[in-house]
Amino acid sequence: MIANVLTMIRKRSRTVIGAALLGCGLMTPQAALAADCPNPNALGTSRTLVVDPREHPRIGTMQYPETLPLADHEVVLTFDDGPLPKYSNQVLAILASQCVKATFFTIGSQARFNPEGVRKLIAAGHTVGTHSQNHPLTMNKMPLEKVRQEVDDGIASTLAALNGDKSKLAPFFRIPGLMRAEIPEAYLASQGIQVWSADFPADDWRHISPQRVYDLAIQRIEAKRKGILLLHDIQPRTVAALPRILATLKERGYRIVHVVPATPDRPATPTQPQQWFLHPPTETVATTRWPKIPNFVFTATRTLPAPVFADMDWRDADILDHAQRARVGVPVRTLWPQPQLSQLASVSSLPIPAADVFRVPEALDLTLLAARSTASRRLAQRATAPGVSAPRAQAFSARQARHPKQAAHQAPAAAHGRAPHAAPPNASNASVRVAKRTPRAEATATSKRVPD
Numbered sequence: 001m002i003a004n005v006l007t008m009i010r011k012r013s014r015t016v017i018g019a020a021l022l023g024c025g026l027m028t029p030q031a032a033l034a035a036d037c038p039n040p041n042a043l044g045t046s047r048t049l050v051v052d053p054r055e056h057p058r059i060g061t062m063q064y065p066e067t068l069p070l071a072d073h074e075v076v077l078t079f080d081d082g083p084l085p086k087y088s089n090q091v092l093a094i095l096a097s098q099c100v101k102a103t104f105f106t107i108g109s110q111a112r113f114n115p116e117g118v119r120k121l122i123a124a125g126h127t128v129g130t131h132s133q134n135h136p137l138t139m140n141k142m143p144l145e146k147v148r149q150e151v152d153d154g155i156a157s158t159l160a161a162l163n164g165d166k167s168k169l170a171p172f173f174r175i176p177g178l179m180r181a182e183i184p185e186a187y188l189a190s191q192g193i194q195v196w197s198a199d200f201p202a203d204d205w206r207h208i209s210p211q212r213v214y215d216l217a218i219q220r221i222e223a224k225r226k227g228i229l230l231l232h233d234i235q236p237r238t239v240a241a242l243p244r245i246l247a248t249l250k251e252r253g254y255r256i257v258h259v260v261p262a263t264p265d266r267p268a269t270p271t272q273p274q275q276w277f278l279h280p281p282t283e284t285v286a287t288t289r290w291p292k293i294p295n296f297v298f299t300a301t302r303t304l305p306a307p308v309f310a311d312m313d314w315r316d317a318d319i320l321d322h323a324q325r326a327r328v329g330v331p332v333r334t335l336w337p338q339p340q341l342s343q344l345a346s347v348s349s350l351p352i353p354a355a356d357v358f359r360v361p362e363a364l365d366l367t368l369l370a371a372r373s374t375a376s377r378r379l380a381q382r383a384t385a386p387g388v389s390a391p392r393a394q395a396f397s398a399r400q401a402r403h404p405k406q407a408a409h410q411a412p413a414a415a416h417g418r419a420p421h422a423a424p425p426n427a428s429n430a431s432v433r434v435a436k437r438t439p440r441a442e443a444t445a446t447s448k449r450v451p452d
């Protein structure tokens with residue numbers, strides 16, 4: 001107990017000292033990392049980003065809506081298909097000279113041939129994810145069983161090189177050839193593994209010159225200004241282009257971010273949902289201003305009697321009476337499909353919806369007003385259309401004026417759909433009622449729809 005308290009005090013004082021140093025500008029995270037770097041002019045790793053694969057199962061704008069939550073001019077380096085000693089070792093040396101941390105996606109069969117290569121990646125502090133066992137370019141056509149085998153074997157082979165230490169392997173996976181499909185994506189998500197696409201490739205797997213690899217990498221990074229760069233640590237052209245890519249990134253003020261997975265001891269870096277988009281939609285995009293649809297949560301404690309089949313019968317006495325008094329024709333019965341009585345009989349009660357279900361957000365209210373004004377215009381047009389008898393509509397309006405209370409009671413009945421077949425009186429009723437409101441509804445909706 002005392003030991004715990006002492007440890008806590010020691011931790012706290014360290015935090016306070018660290019915070020004080022940061023506050024005085026004596027030490028920044030970048031400076032702290034740079035202090036471990038023998039090269040004073042190195043590009044360095046500016047920060048470590050901790051991500052939770054379960055919260056964001058697919059990233060990389062080449063294929064998915066989301067990508068890593070990077071700031072402007074932040075780049076994440078990734079290398080696929082290794083380890084292959086001849087080139088992977090050179091890539092490691094280049095990264096070490098610039099004190100840059102990257103993410104490697106290893107192939108299981110490569111790891112089996114070169115387990116030492118996997119251990120070197122870990123020893124250098126890089127993140128290691130996997131890239132299948134045999135690098136098939138057909139994962140988008142594979143059945144689940146084959147996908148599972150490729151993924152699991154690739155992980156097992158890489159883990160074998162790490163003596164089975166799962167803490168050293170990140171739950172990150174890149175689909176070979178980026179051949180994405182629902183089956184591999186769903187399987188990986190079910191395993192808590194994050195699928196990494198990329199934000200820009202440099203085409204270093206093609207037969208192009210190192211100069212071309214460099215040009216493509218820089219052009220594409222500059223176009224998006226931040227993101228995940230896809231490279232391969234098994235290609236000589238990549239080895240040749242990499243020093244210049246890193247030098248140019250430093251010259252132009254880019255920063256390298258190292259990504260690691262969240263663990264129980266290492267929580268994910270706090271982020272906002274919009275940070276996971278390369279270019280978050282602005283306030284001027286309608287979807288960002290659209291009100292959220294409320295979640296319908298029903299209380300389980302109180303119930304209402306379930307309606308019985310007879311309640312749904314069109315021969316409702318009120319409707320019939322109303323139709324006769326309005327001197328319109330008795331509604332014609334429509335032949336709806338008959339529900340199974342046996343099914344209805346089994347339900348005796350329904351839960352009462354919670355009160356907040358009916359709370360309409362302010363913005364949604366505006367939308368409803370706008371929708372209602374459109375509907376009212378249509379109803380008004382229909383009421384004056386040649387197909388609708390004008391005297392009948394006038395007669396009804398006059399009756400409404402004489403019996404305002406009765407008219408007021410008709411609205412809920414119509415709203416609850418109890419008189420769906422009494423179309424003529426209800427249509428004219430609605431047209432009269434809504435038409436009165438239209439100018440005010442239009443004015444309100446129009447004035448509030450203007451962006452402020």
Ligand SMILES: [Zn+2]
Nearest residue numbers: 080081176177
């Ligand atoms: Zn690959």
